[in-house]
Amino acid sequence: MKIYFPFLLVLLVSCQQGFLEKKPDQSLVVPSTLEDLQALLDHDLTLMNEVPALGLIASDELYTTQEGYRAFIHPAERNAYHWAVELYEGEPINDWDKPYQQVFYSNVVLEALTDIPVTQTNNAQWEVLQGSALFYRAHAFFQLAQLFSAPYGQDQALGIPLRLSADVKKAVRRASLEDTFSQIIQDLEKAENLLPLTSPYKTRPSRLAVWALLARVYLIMENYSQALDYARKFLQEQRELLDYTELDTSQSRPFPSDNPEVVFEAVLTSYMFTISSQVYVDSLLYQEYTDGDLRKSLFFKEGEEGYLFKGSYTGNFYLFGGLATDEVFFISAESKVRTGDIAGALKELNELLQSRWRPEDFVPITEAEPEALLSRILEERRKQLVFRGIRWQDLRRLNQDPRFALTLERTLEGEHYTLPPEDPRYVFSIPEQEIQLSGIEQNSRK
């Protein structure tokens, strides 16, 4: 009896493999099937397909009146508008929180996938999910890096915390900027091989979206040959542009919701300034759109004291913040001119512009001088990609080149504010909650 007793116990436990893995409540949705995981990633415009908007309020694309300024609700939009050192006044901000929620959801999906065996039948869906999660994570990291890290290229610069596991209690420190970008590229390169060329829903990632994002990432890194490489891959498959002549300029939302140029649909986080009728396009910028340029009336409408933006590629009141073909044309053109392909650059530029102009007024660009052409491309880029949050990323990038460096200026309630190139205020501070709870290093804006 004495001998058998422990033996019995061993027998008992060995029979109980998985005994403790039983779900305590059958109705708990413990995301474990591929459908569950897809559902997590389909939490679309209010989470997975949302991008930060604070770059837009700090950029030179817009201005507001005193009244408009006072109507801003969140301290972040008020303070970012005139580049104050203190930004959030203790409030949390979606621009930090939402991308990290995307990272969290992606990590949950990536970890759950490892528990789902790949079979012949689920193979395709499994890969799409893994690719999607990697894309979302890289996309979020990229957006965060554009707000909360120094512009790429600065030595020893800090990146962002790279959360690569779903463990919410795990402490993660800020990675270097270099590592941040390698992580983004690594995730995207992996996703490239897993995702289909296009996806049935434009809120879901696709290989086109991966290429568009990689092209943008390399452009930001000023690696023009790689940027061109991905732009080329993209444009080989997708060159369809929206013919602006077919749009009704009198509409309050002129762009269709099924815009063929869009490859990845995302929206900017909503703030008061994104919907305010007192936030106007920069008046100098508005003057850049000459007559015959359809964008002048498709993108803007007259407001009380200036021109209001109405040209969101979402086709509704959300500002578009996703990836679209027009941007890839510009990445291609810019990379080509920077790598010496003048003819190629002109071809891309004219193909795009042709669809933006009234045909009778369109005059193709023939500028052959590289420097002048580059300036022209950047100017057209700014005019095409307006109110998408991209301008902030461009300012950070181009400020490093004395040819394009700008000092931004604002006047508000009699005060004059400036933001010189490469100012530390080009890097947003990390919200206070994050600093207090995780102890990571804060950015200095002084």
Place this chain on the structure above:
Amino acid sequence: MIQRFLLFITLLFSGFCQAQESVTGKVFSRVDKEPLPGVNILIKGSLQGTVSGLDGSFSLLARPSDTLLFSIVGYERESVALNGRTQLQVSLPEKAAQLKEVTVYSTGYQQLSRERATGSFERLDREQLNRRVSTGILSRMEDISPGLVFHREGRERDFSIRGRSTLSANARPLIVVDNFPYEGDLSSLNPNDVESITVLKDAAAASIWGARAGNGVVVITTRKGKVQPKPRFSLTSHLTVIEKPDLFYPSRMSSEEFLDMEQWLFTRGFYKSAENSPRRTPLTPGVELLIAQREGKLSKEALEEEWEKLTRNEVRKDFERYFYRPALQQQYALQLRGGTSLYRYFISLGLDNNLESLQENSRERYSLSARNTWHVLNQKLEISLGVYGVQSQWQLDNPGPGSVRLSANAPVYPYARLQDGVIRDYRKGFVEQASNQGLLDWHYRPLDELSASPHSIRATDLRLTGGLQYLFPGGLKASVLSQYFSSDKTEEQLHPLASYYTRDLINQYTERGKDGELQRHIPLGGILDQRFQKTISQNLRFQLTYEKNWKQHQLSLLAGYEVREQVHQSTVQRLYGYDPELTTHQPVDYQSRFPRYHYPASKARIPHRDGVSLLTDRFLSSYANASYTFRDRYTFSASVRKDASNLFGVRANQKGVPLWSAGLAWTLSEEAFMKPLDLLKLRLTYGYNGNLDRSVSAYTTATRFGSNVRYQLPYAVIANPPNPDLRWERVRILNAGLDFATRGNRLSGSVEYFAKWGMDLIGQQPLPPSSGMNHFRGNSASTFGQGIDLKVKTLNLKGAFQWQTNWLFSWIKEKVSRYEVPALAKNYIQSGATGLYPLEGKPLYGIYSYRWAGLDPQTGDPRGYLEGQASTDYAAVLNATNLETMVYQGPARPVCFGAFRNTFSFKGLSLSINLTYRLGYYFRKNSIRYNNLLSGNVEHGDYRKRWQQPGDETFTQVPSLPERKNTNRDQLYLYSEALVEKGDHLRLQDIRLEYQLPIEKLPFHKAKVYLYANHLGILWKATGTPLDPDYRQTKPQRSLSLGFQLEF
């Protein structure tokens, strides 16, 4: 020594020269003088012997100098020297009788004598438990166990042991019945089957229960067989009468006041929108009269006459008359108990029949239990088998006065006359018209509804226990215990076609087609609601125990391993068009949205009630316990347990930080210098108990939604992040106790100090946003509590007239010591007493208020404080009140409580009077909500005391009637300091009068009759309000019981 030597010589000598003779005799039990069969009788120093027969007689051959040894389980060994006798009468003392002063604690894993216990145990024996008369067992523990308190607000049967050491997890003590956790309905346990209850209060006592011991453990031991020559029957019964509830106890406006209010509202055009409502909003008879008069259908005189009639009605009187009756409870128990050294048994039959206060409603309980124990293989192997079956049936046809309403949102008008029918849900004219248009009769007649819808619950519990225990030579014992428990509960309510519920629902979903034909989307017929619940739990335990006593050492070791699974399944379903005769039903369309007859513009789906749930708990546990006593004075004990469960996270299961405890005891009264005292013992223990929170999961959980923004795809939101670290909550407990008894037990009792640290409690924890979540429910909060439990018994008078006093006193002070995400001041003020909002530094249940600046002397408006000034800017006052400026008034649960019981006895007669008290807490009075009143609903009787003219503020705090609804004005008053009262009170809980019949002249072994009166009333209270601080909604109903107990 010399004597012994001489004796030895004599014996030796006589052994040689004396021949064997026949010796006959009889063995008795010393206490009851009953013959004892099956007694082993052995001649000392030989292997010869015999066993006593059924009548206790025996005969054997022995030398006159021999000594006989008598032994039987349950009795003390006795050795009797023959000294030449050939006729013997031997009486054996019962072990239990001899150990009369020895209390045995049961932990559910072992039996422990009081002498060797280091922890905080409280044993309640049968006599104590039977003092109170009740259907269930739990309430019998009230007022006889220090530290244990029943919470009277909220869920009725909630009780706690030494306060609360958790925030959101299960706060209920673990209930163990016969060695295993009991998962059934405690009301199905027959109290007559209970032998004793041991309450385990500190770490040393309870930590053997590991992750479930945090709230304390109540170990219930049922009765079992006993060695006695004759089977013994016992019959007990009692009859209890409970008075009708007092519906006039909660204050309310009178019919006349309410009618005046209706008239006032009517003149202000309040009912205009309801009159014109497309929804056919119901209007009370008073308002209908006013409308009729306005429209010229009723003369002023006729109105006044009708009005006068209405003021004389009082619906509460009708409720008392038609809905209630005095409740009657009957309980019978017949038990049979007996056994020999080989086989012991206990069989019990129980019947309870309760007629509830609500007419038509009743409860029946039948219970059968049988417990058998065999001792075989030379008494080395013990086999036990137990079967317990309980069948309970509740009949709940009477839905109670709460079911009589004007509409779902409005209570019935106070001047309703039940026998005339009550306006409900729709306007009177509409109901009459619809009934004439071919719809089912749409009138509501509450008296017809009293038994219209048969509603029953039938529960069958079955508990099977089995055990094998083998005793190895040398003190090692191995045992296997198992339990299978199943509980089936079926709840069924049939709403027949005749019931208002069914008629109303069918009518609502009746549509008039284009051709005028009525189309019924719910088929004609009854509606049957059913709920099936099934719980199955299975336990298996292997245990080794080792006991050894040598010289001055006593060692006891125990180790075991346990597997447990509990599955709870429930199914809810509804059948439409049900025909009880044929048990057929008809399908309905749950998908389409139908226009509703009374309000065609609002479309709705037919109510769908079906659902299924499945919960599974699994545990693997291992445990060990050791205790060592030296010279009966110094005891050291230690206990350790490790639990793994499917509720915990992977890391908690793998890492397995065990829950443990250690204890020391020093019995000073064994020391020479303490001899004058019968008992003086110091105890000190320390250790950890655990607790479970089912609201969190170790897994990532998500909530699914139907369609996302852009493409209407299904999507999911993560509700709970993965938590592989999730583990049981822990309670660290320090306990120091002193047990004392003077010579002759004139003064005895115990005093204990304890401190409890709730650790790793499930609480909100803020997370860095980069984690992807803002908050996290995890093991992050802490509580601290300390207190004193005192129990004193004094024998004031001894002799023919006895007087004994039992005094229980508990003091407990608790606070939340860590909670990282405080809620808003508003949450604490409005719900602090519910324990939902922990606040650091305060007890979990607290009363918080808005500061009160009194009534405005000009307007009678309530005033709060804004920046230090009295203010009536209600929104600003409420918003400006923060955690610093809100007023914390005190705990909502008693800080001190206890009982004071005096028992007087003379001959067979005894009288026991129990006073109970609760001190050091606060409660919030209810008062008038003007918002409700201005919505046309009857309100609190404080209306009478409202401020009406300047000067009233000197004697009332009740604000004036406002011109229009103002929620913030109501909130400020209702949650102000003005309505908070002290809860302290002293209560005459109950009285018991018992008479033990002299059995000499009766054919009984034992016979007693008793009279018991409960809930007798409050003797003193701190508050001046007429409310009972502990029963503010309904007054406790007094009851009187008559019972008897016979043994034969």
